[in-house]
Amino acid sequence: MMRRGPSRDHYLKKRAEGLFHVQALLALTRRRVDVLWAMLRD
Template identity: 85%
Template sequence: MSRDSGRRTGNHHRPKRYHRRLRHVFYMAAQTAMMRPGPSRDYYPKKRAEGLIHTQALLALARRRVDVLWAMLRDKRHFTPTPPATQSA
């Protein structure tokens, strides 16, 4: 989408809400994780079964990996393939 004033053409606005290189890293990590057995590989076909095309399912996997990483940092936990048991009240 061009956001120019009319005097200049092709002045494309670059989004500032995300880091392009970091986004690319998570995309490549999701692509690699999709090929190896584990929870990421199980998540990808689930998304495809929901009707998403390959790139949409891959981006969903990348977002999920970001969410998992954020939760690990927030809770100061190590990664385990199975989710931790929740404490009942």
């Protein structure tokens, strides 16, 4: 999470929304799975 990029931005956005660390990581994981599924599907 130390490197700059869209994943870090999404994590920090979720933290700013008030989510705890683990909740923010789960949100980021769900987002990555959605992207992976879209790549496999299309």
